[in-house]
Amino acid sequence: MPTLIKLSLTGLLLIIFIIIWQPLAIFIPFLSIILIGLGMMALAKHGDKENARYINSFVHMGERFLDDFFEMNAIIMYRRDRAFSADFHRDSENFRKRTMAVLAYQLQTLNILDFAIYGGIGAFALFLSFGTAQGNLSVVQAIILFVLDADWFIEFRKSDLIVSFM
Numbered sequence: 001m002p003t004l005i006k007l008s009l010t011g012l013l014l015i016i017f018i019i020i021w022q023p024l025a026i027f028i029p030f031l032s033i034i035l036i037g038l039g040m041m042a043l044a045k046h047g048d049k050e051n052a053r054y055i056n057s058f059v060h061m062g063e064r065f066l067d068d069f070f071e072m073n074a075i076i077m078y079r080r081d082r083a084f085s086a087d088f089h090r091d092s093e094n095f096r097k098r099t100m101a102v103l104a105y106q107l108q109t110l111n112i113l114d115f116a117i118y119g120g121i122g123a124f125a126l127f128l129s130f131g132t133a134q135g136n137l138s139v140v141q142a143i144i145l146f147v148l149d150a151d152w153f154i155e156f157r158k159s160d161l162i163v164s165f166m
Contacts, residue, residue: 003159007152014148021141022131025124029149032120039112043105050098050105057091057098064091117153124149 018026068075068084075084125146131137137145 003155007155007159010148010152010155014145014152017141017145017148021145022128022137025127025131025145028120028124028127029152032116032123032153035116035120036113039116040109043109043112047105047109050101054098054102057095061091061095064088113157117157121150121153 014029015026064087068088075081128137128142128146132139132142
């Protein structure tokens with residue numbers, strides 16, 4: 001709850017100061033948030049497939065383990081342990097590959113998130129530097145806006161709100 005309050009207050013201050021000092025800069029944070037949403041939507045279909053494959057592999061691996069465990073006496077008695085070991089190894093390798101695929105998908109979502117957030121901070125800083133160079137914005141105003149923007153984005157990145165995008 002404190003993070004949500006901090007995010008809300010920082011965002012509100014940022015919007016107020018942007019509207020007062022540099023109204024065109026309001027589009028940069030909003031475009032960054034939209035970019036996060038679009039990136040997550042683009043990966044969502046791929047992520048759903050990877051998660052389904054992972055869950056199916058997990059269930060299959062669990063079923064194999066239970067079947068082999070309950071049939072352990074028969075496996076040993078009929079000397080089928082090597083065949084069952086090879087099957088278990090093949091299924092465990094498939095499960096490992098599916099786990100790595102899910103982790104790769106999650107890394108891709110974090111890359112999109114980082115690109116949008118840190119790219120938004122950089123674009124905002126660039127926009128503020130142009131405003132300062134043209135004399136539309138004082139250095140103190142630019143620093144205040146940049147600090148608020150960076151603080152808001154970095155807190156947003158660290159917060160649990162990101163889970164709702166993934």
